[in-house]
Amino acid sequence: MNGGYQFDFSAVLARYPLFFEAALLTLEILAIATVASLVIGLFAGIGLTSERWYVRGPVRAYVDLFRLTPLLVQIVTIFFLLPIVGITVNALVSGIIALSLNYAAFYAEIFKAGITSIDRGQWEASRAMGMKDSTALRRVILPQAIRRMLPPVGNMLVSLTKDTSLVSVIGVAELMSVSQTLGASTFRNLESLLVVTVFYLAINIPLSALVSYLHKKQVVNA
Amino acid sequence: MPEVTVPLGRKSGLPAGEHYEIELRDLHKSYGDNEVLKGIDLDIALGEVVVILGPSGSGKSTMLRCINMLETPTSGEIRVRGQVVDSRPANLMALRREVGMVFQQFNLFPNMTVLENVAAGPRYVRGMSRADSEARAQQLLTRVGIVGKDDVRPTRLSGGQQQRVAIARALALEPRVVLFDEPTSALDPELRGEVLDTMKSLASQGTTMAVVTHEMSFARHVASRVIFIDGGVIVEEGDPAQVLERPKSARLRQFLNKLEWEND
Numbered sequence: 001m002n003g004g005y006q007f008d009f010s011a012v013l014a015r016y017p018l019f020f021e022a023a024l025l026t027l028e029i030l031a032i033a034t035v036a037s038l039v040i041g042l043f044a045g046i047g048l049t050s051e052r053w054y055v056r057g058p059v060r061a062y063v064d065l066f067r068l069t070p071l072l073v074q075i076v077t078i079f080f081l082l083p084i085v086g087i088t089v090n091a092l093v094s095g096i097i098a099l100s101l102n103y104a105a106f107y108a109e110i111f112k113a114g115i116t117s118i119d120r121g122q123w124e125a126s127r128a129m130g131m132k133d134s135t136a137l138r139r140v141i142l143p144q145a146i147r148r149m150l151p152p153v154g155n156m157l158v159s160l161t162k163d164t165s166l167v168s169v170i171g172v173a174e175l176m177s178v179s180q181t182l183g184a185s186t187f188r189n190l191e192s193l194l195v196v197t198v199f200y201l202a203i204n205i206p207l208s209a210l211v212s213y214l215h216k217k218q219v220v221n222a
Numbered sequence: 223m224p225e226v227t228v229p230l231g232r233k234s235g236l237p238a239g240e241h242y243e244i245e246l247r248d249l250h251k252s253y254g255d256n257e258v259l260k261g262i263d264l265d266i267a268l269g270e271v272v273v274i275l276g277p278s279g280s281g282k283s284t285m286l287r288c289i290n291m292l293e294t295p296t297s298g299e300i301r302v303r304g305q306v307v308d309s310r311p312a313n314l315m316a317l318r319r320e321v322g323m324v325f326q327q328f329n330l331f332p333n334m335t336v337l338e339n340v341a342a343g344p345r346y347v348r349g350m351s352r353a354d355s356e357a358r359a360q361q362l363l364t365r366v367g368i369v370g371k372d373d374v375r376p377t378r379l380s381g382g383q384q385q386r387v388a389i390a391r392a393l394a395l396e397p398r399v400v401l402f403d404e405p406t407s408a409l410d411p412e413l414r415g416e417v418l419d420t421m422k423s424l425a426s427q428g429t430t431m432a433v434v435t436h437e438m439s440f441a442r443h444v445a446s447r448v449i450f451i452d453g454g455v456i457v458e459e460g461d462p463a464q465v466l467e468r469p470k471s472a473r474l475r476q477f478l479n480k481l482e483w484e485n486d
């Protein structure tokens with residue numbers, strides 16, 4: 001009972017190099033956006049823990065703006081907004097910027113939660129020996145916080161792999177975009193989608209296994 | 223600030239031109255409407271061991287934490303070796319290098335080994351090299367009797383060992399004064415002795431110490447002065463024999479009776 005649909009992957013698979021190229025681009029987006037969002041998220045997360053309202057306020061506004069609106073809307077808006085404010089970049093860079101800003105907002109919350117989960121006594125012991133807060137953060141607080149953050153960060157990585165597909169709307173030739181183009185030209189949309197599904201799984205199954213491993217390790221060491 | 227007044231319990235004056243290690247003048251601290259410290263005057267001279275007693279909530283920890291500015295006093299003055307302390311960061315860091323602190327809960331850094339914990343101050347505060355700071359840390363660990371545990375995480379040690387590591391860590395910056403806030407209260411009774419012995423040996427080497435504790439034998443045999451705080455003021459102070467054996471105030475008598483009763 002397949003509704004009469006005859007699967008035929010031959011036309012799609014004949015163009016397999018295109019999928020690999022697209023997969024590489026997806027991985028590139030994933031890697032750059034991960035690094036950029038973690039760096040921005042670290043500083044934004046520290047900003048969220050600031051006792052000074054004029055630091056915390058603007059950071060909070062940024063985080064909420066990106067956390068509480070749809071990523072797809074952000075991707076398209078940033079794509080049209082950047083040239084207007086005088087920044088001319090291609091769709092790929094624009095997409096990476098949008099993904100990075102969005103994920104950084106979530107990482108900021110994760111960093112904030114990690115930092116504030118560390119016992120007050122750790123800050124007090126650091127301050128009592130004359131450490132600057134920045135030194136205490138770097139040498140004492142963050143090393144402990146980051147351990148606790150690894151599982152949620154891993155989950156975000158898995159999620160980002162999937163969300164890279166959204167930049168197809170601004171014409172970046174990553175996996176999703178290529179599957180649509182190929183599907184249209186071969187009239188084999190479904191086959192094309194199933195092939196990219198395999199590619200996404202190939203990226204995310206190892207990532208997800210890593211997350212489970214980190215979870216287990218954390219439980220064991222707790 | 224008003225004229226400096228001579229405190230009650232000082233046994234002997236200072237030689238001319240010398241400063242007290244610590245001077246507190248009319249120190250007040252409030253949390254909202256709750257005034258916890260209501261005007262504390264206290265001098266601690268070089269080599270003194272001052273034991274601070276008082277009921278729960280009387281402000282002992284708050285006073286101790288004001289000395290190294292973990293709490294910012296609402297008003298009053300703190301001097302360390304004659305130098306007025308304020309909350310400007312540079313001044314604060316300088317103060318804290320002079321004043322070490324040992325906490326009830328140890329507060330060792332679990333992301334570092336025992337050796338790294340003790341080396342952290344010299345390394346990250348003084349900017350000493352890794353090798354030098356660890357060599358110093360090793361000496362200090364030997365001094366507090368923690369040997370062969372350099373590369374162990376502090377959480378693997380017994381409470382008594384952890385507190386001795388914390389004492390070594392507090393000494394690593396060669397502070398002029400070490401503050402202890404109930405250093406044995408989180409420990410099982412059988413582990414308290416080793417920590418008290420370590421503190422006793424520091425005292426005998428001339429370390430200036432301010433110790434909040436309920437350990438009566440430490441107060442009796444090690445303290446050069448005992449202070450009784452209640453309701454945010456110093457109610458009585460003097461040498462241990464006088465304060466502990468012949469308390470003047472009803473409040474202190476009551477407190478000592480209760481302690482004795484609890485310890486039996």
Ligand SMILES: Nc1ncnc2c1ncn2[C@@H]1O[C@H](COP(=O)(O)OP(=O)(O)OP(=O)(O)O)[C@@H](O)[C@H]1O
Pocket residue numbers: 253256258276277278279280281282283284285
């Ligand atoms: N950060 C804070 N915010 C608000 N109130 C506080 C704070 N720290 C202490 N207090 C209050 O100040 C009072 C004195 O506290 P403190 O810890 O100095 O007492 P203590 O003498 O050390 O008592 P204990 O023997 O229980 O340790 C208590 O009533 C406490 O509730």
Ligand SMILES: [Mg+2]
Pocket residue numbers: 282283284403404
């Ligand atoms: Mg206390």
